[in-house]
Amino acid sequence: MQELAIFGGTFDPIHWGHLLVAETALHQVSLEKVIWVPSLNPPHKEAALFGHRVEMLQLATKDNPSFTVSLVEGKRSGTSYAISTLIDLSACYPNTHWYWIVGLDTFQTLPGWYRGHELAQMCDWLIAPRQLGGETITQSKLICKQVEQQLKEQSLIIHWQLLNIPLVGVSSSLIRKFCRDRQSIRYLVPETVRSYIINNNFYSNKSE
Template identity: 75%
Template sequence: MQQLAIFGGTFDPIHWGHLLIAETALHQTAIEKVIWTPSFQPPHKTAALFEHRLAMLQIATKDNSAFTVSQIEAKSRGNSYAINTLIDLSACYPNTRWYWIVGLDTFQTLPRWYRGQELAQMCNWLIAPRFLSGETIPQSELICKQVKQQLQKQSVTIHWQLLHTPLVGISSSLIRQFCREGQSIRYLVPEEVRSYMTFHGLYTRSI
């Protein structure tokens, strides 16, 4: 049975922090490949056009054979829900043990996701701490245990693992802010991604 990880998100835009998380997951777990799945239409936020976010992902991941970018969420042409993504990918990759890479702040909301109780049991969860808000590893572990306890009260079993990622204080929102303010984003994103953003004038104003 192969072991694959889904890394979902808006990636608006992808940055070095995302890439470090995915690389860390490859080396700290038994997964063989990371499948990046950009949301086509995030249900709770507005993002740059899918075509731009997809192109930047493809640029950023092209040199790593363990990374692949999926367009599966674009096929629905509706709101992107994680459980639908997992079901659709399972049809493409049978006989797979699934993992899901997610940031700690997002993992905290899992009990409130669309069909979140069902999804929680369908894969193993790889959690990336969010050091931007000053969390430590023990605090991150405590938050994960609290999510597990919430789900257990609903008779839901979940398996999770905290990734020990490098301390990188980068976020997509920070990059978008810098772009709007005309500040440099060199070394926050891969250089080819930065060139793509500049060429297409992305994030130079509020979307």
Template identity: 75%
Template structure:
């Protein structure tokens, strides 16, 4: 049985922190492939056009044969739930043990996810601790255990583990802010992504 991981997100833009998370997941579990799933219409967020985010993601991941960018959300309804994404991917990749990579903030919302009882039984969870704010691993682990307890109160048992990633103080919001302030983002994103952002004048306003 193959082992695959889903890494969903807005990726607005994709940066070295995202790449470190995916690379860590490859070797910590290990999984054979990371399937990147960019959000078509991210809820509660204003993001640049999907095509731009998709192209940047392709540029950032093209050199790693273990990275695949999926367009699964393009063919989904306006409201795309995680359970639908996993069901659709499972149809394309049978006989697979699934992992889902999420950031700590997203993991904290899991007790409110649509059809979470089904979803949590279909995959294990790989949680990326916060990269900013000085929060240490022990605090991140405590938060994960609190989420696990909330789910247990809903009669949901989950398998999860923290990803042991180097702490890198970079986020998509920081990159967008630096661009608005006309500051350099070199070495915060992959060089082809930096060139793409400049060529299309993204995030400048």
């Protein structure tokens, strides 16, 4: 049985933090592949056009043979839901043990996702801790255990582990802000992505 991970998100834009999370997951649990899945219509936010986000993802990941970008959500209409993505990818990759890579803040909301209780048991969860100063790991584990307990109270079992990553204080929202403020984003994103953003004049007038 192959071991694959889904890394979903808006990736608006992809940055070095995303790449570091995916690379850490790849080796921490000996994955064969990380499948990057950009959201077509994220439920709670607006994002740059799907095609542009896909292009930036492909530019950023093309040099790593263990990374692949899936357009599975681009073939769907309506809101992008995680469980639909997993079901569709399972049809493409049978006989797979699935992992899902997610940030801590997002994992905390899992019990409230559309069919989240069902999804929670369909894969193992690899969680990127957030930046909380010296208490990062302790606080992150506590939050994960709270989610685990919420599900356990409904007789649901979830398997999770924290990713052992150095904390990188970069986010897509910060990059968009820098673009609006005409600040340099060099070394926050891969150079190919930076060039794409500049050449297409992305985010310069984009509101949060």
